[in-house]
Amino acid sequence: MTHEQTPHILSYGKLTLVWLTLLALTALTVWVAHHNVGIGHVWGSLAIACLKSGLVIAFFMHMKYEGRLLRWLLFTALAILAIFIGFTFFDVLYR
Amino acid sequence: MDAAHLITTTEAIDPVFMFIFGASLVLLIGITVTMMAFVVRYHRSRAPEPTSKVSANIWLEIVWTGLPTLLVLAMFYYGWSGYLALRHVPKGAMEVTATARQWSWSFTYANGKTSPKLYVAVGKPVKVELVSLDVIHGFYLPAFRVKRDVVPGMKNYAWFVATKPGSYDLFCSSYCGTGHSAMITTVEALPEAEFDAWLNRKTEKEEHPGHELLEKHGCLGCHSLDGTIKVGPSFKGVWGRKETVLTNGAERTITADEAYLRRSILEPQADVVKGFPPVMPSFAGQIKEAEIGQIIDFLRSGAAERPKPDGGRLAKEKGCLACHSLDGSRGVGPTFKRLYGSRVQVTQNGKPMTVTADDAYLRESIRMPAAKVVQGFQPIMPTFPELKDDEVEALVEFIEGTK
Amino acid sequence: MSSAEQAQPCTEGGFWRDTGRTGITSWIFSTDHKRIGLLYFYSTFGFFLVGVMLGLLIRLDLMTPASTLMGPQTYNALFTVHGVVMIFLFIIPGMPGAFGNLVMPIQIGARDVAFPRLNLFSWWLYIIGAGIILTSLFTGNGPPDTGWTFYVPFSARTSTNVSLAVLGVFTIGFSSILTGLNFITTIHRLRAEGMTWGRLPLFTWSLYATAWIQLLATPVLGITLALILAERLLGTGLFDPTRGGDPIMYQHLFWIYSHPAVYIMILPGMGVVSDIIPVFARKPIFGYKMIAFSSLAIAAAGSLVWGHHMFTSGMSDTAILVFSFLTFIVAIPSAIKVFNWVSTLYKGSISLEAPMLFALSFILLFSIGGLTGLILGAAATDIHVHDTDFVVGHFHYVMFGGAGFAFIAAMHYWLPKFYGRRYAEKPAIVGWALMFVGFNVLYFSMMVLGLKGMPRRYYHYLPEFAPLNLVATIGSWILALGLIIMLVNLFRGLFRGEPAGDNPWGGATLEWSIPTPPATENFEQEPVVTHGPYDFTRTGEP
């Protein structure tokens, strides 16, 4: 069952690059927050946060190199979480 | 929606129920009968070996996925449209505010009048605004198929219309603690003229204002006036009573004086009477200073002991009327109508005899129902050991009055 | 005819003695899935008996309109503890913990679950949580009195021992999560060669679907309960309307877990029934794929309908529209299952032994429970029956008549395999008949009461409800009698009965292809599966 496929090894260079991108995105989100007042920017910062977490998941957590199963499971879990939060708004928004 | 075409809440809900119930019943019977038929027909004694190996049929699956889908969609639609009727309050509905608290109801009408029962006019829609002062309660009128939770901090409402005069149960449906099941009252539907008269009458009886305040603030939901222990200690004889209380967990004995009573209302947790749960909410900010004075005055006057039990109410509450009618019809037990003073054929210790229904007889019948059993009836009346003597008196008086 | 030989329990062989280890520590520290399964079985079943006694006391109190048996506070604690014990200590951990552990690894041809030590840890968490809950009954200001739903603001205010009870439930939630995690990994990774997804027994399929709910919904319960603790201990006020909180949000969070949880209770039961019916009809299950698929569909769709518990709460009408609609959608996969079970009987060769009787009555009782669920799911009718005895009737039909009867069916079906001895058939059938009758007398009366308007969680009630309540109480005694007969017969049989043989029922799934009782490692060598789980022409071979 456990056919040892050779694991994919991430190079240090790539890790550093991802790290720098993450730091840059952090700076960006702080900058945006200070120059763009208003509730609309909640969505902006969330988008940046999603981008950042996408990077962490894909590279640091190796999801990019995992099989289809894990990716599907992660997608399902996130979708269900989104539904839990989203459906609550059928109540909250229309009350 | 004009009054002529008014659909009552009951009329909106019941057909939905009949539809879903009917469809379900048909399905259930179908499934059960099929299952039983198979079990009998293909029992191993008749069918020693299986006669088919078929293990799937796509058409059957499609049919029994598709048909139920259509059926449930119909149920959903019907259920939803019935629900909408509950949400659309007819124009011109009378507005009443129902205030729920642990564990009593209080109803406030447009002119400021309050009452512990909900009075409404027959044929006139009522919109009830639901307010809770503490936890979640439930405003439930089974007769009108109406229910809505009473949530603190939320503006919920319900509406209904009574089409016949009468008295309808009003329950607290949402669990709210120790006194949940005691948090019941009634809707009194009166003909319109009577209702208007009631609404504009100043005070119902000549009551001590303190007594009214106790009712209004829901004190009587937890404290009785007649010595029975409800959630809290009874007010009967509270003035000057020696109490063992827990102050910060330490026991001490105090005498109930003005300062103590005041503190009990404003800071109930400061001294908790031993043997009672510390559940009384503080009324600080809710009761005006002058009102506290009136309440204490009422408690001091000993008036708490005076109010006489109401026989008619007892007869209903204790369930007498479940078996005895007031209109002369025969129920599980003999009717109360024109009972007082009449000649009754009874059996005592197996011997038939005739007695006159006087006070003594009635008292005995309530206290020891099995002693003399009216002929033609089963000896099934229960005893009511919890009735106090004055309550029995009140019941006897009530029976006397049912002409 | 009891020879000395027969009085010996058959528990000499297989995993009972294999390793030479005996004594209590060989159980409570064992990582063998069968031993852990039995640990779960005895602990959950023990709590079932506790819950059942509490249920009996509830009925005793409700026998007459104004009971003198106990005070209101006692009664409120009673139904709270009854609900908590039945739900969190019996029915949620029971089926996956006991029969999932006992049977599932064997059914897929594995030696054990994927993480045996984690499995043991789950059981310990369960026991610790149960211990905390029991402690909460006897310490502090007395047992919790909130109902099993712990609704705020009441649960944040009552002075009873809610915090400790909530902590216990929290711990048990963790145990449930770990079981789910373990099962998913096991089913993905440890299937024997040839055990394709299309050959998984339906019980295993149902556990797979269940495990996903356990995994994804339970953490929400965890945080919800943690918030109650925070509310009580730190005064966070997140649900306190006087400080900007919203009590309805608590209900959302609670039901996001607790509605899917009802499918944690029923899905394994459906799996048991799907495994039992073909065996006793000697015919392959009808619509294998649809039944397997509908388990997943129930798990998925069932996660989207939580709002139907809140139709009267003051939630928005839009939400009621959506949740009522979705509720009806969940009914469809359940209907598919029922129709396929009944069709399996067609042209079979049916033998009515105890497991089959319980399985068939499961279909009937679950259908009644489920169909009353439709009345609850329709917005209009739920308004009238919400928080009445009708709901109580509904959920006892699905939980006891459904999941509970399935649990009992599983006991009769599988325990002989693990004990090596079986019970007597006649008393089992008498017990079944009494339970079936008593059950219906009890809960049907309650449903009628609910329709007439009797609210639930009522310590006393108006006299107009008296006659039916009396009937219901009498029903509970009949039910109790049946349960006692059933139990005495079953356990007598397991220790004293006839030897069961390797395959007493003629089953075709893997657990029937190995010796009774199974050896510690289950299989001498890893099996290579060559046929489906309901191919009765080839029973006995893998």
Added chain:
Amino acid sequence: MSRHRDDTGAKLGMWLFLFTELFLFGGLFLLYAVYLSRYPREFAAAGREMHVVFGTANTAILITSSMLAATAVSAIQRDERRRVLWSLGGTVLCAAIFLFNKYLEWSAEISHGFYPNSPRLAAGPPGESVFFSLYYLTVGLHGLHVLIGGTLLIWVAVRVRRGVVHSGDYVLLENGALYWHLVDLIWIFIFPLYYLIL
């Protein structure tokens, strides 16, 4: 009879566990979303009381620690044990700095009278007290995870040193790192939600 190792299974198990963590925090994010939509102005006002500098610094620290944890995994795959230990040490150090920062930040906030049920919040508008209660619960729970994750990584490091975890069997390190990345992930969302809502 020896059971053979199933690294893929172990990793699957870890991911499943991470899902549960996600849903645990999910409940708090749900409440956040609901209360934000109900009290946008109060949330903005309360958000202005937060110390963005602390938040930003801690974000950078966690991202760095996450990178170091990923480096440790790459290093063990190449059998560079010293580098593994250094990276893990760095990760744990970052965790410690993070917690220390939190301590400073919380002390400052508490001394300003912001904590659940505080008199200052009780006097303010309802939305603000909701914001701070949520903040303390979410960040507190996250801090607990930092603590657990740090401890876990120390334990893993010890096993690496002892040679129990090595280039042929390093799933423990992989799983430890996965857990740590989750801690980072959650913070990536906490940071804008609580610090940058202006």
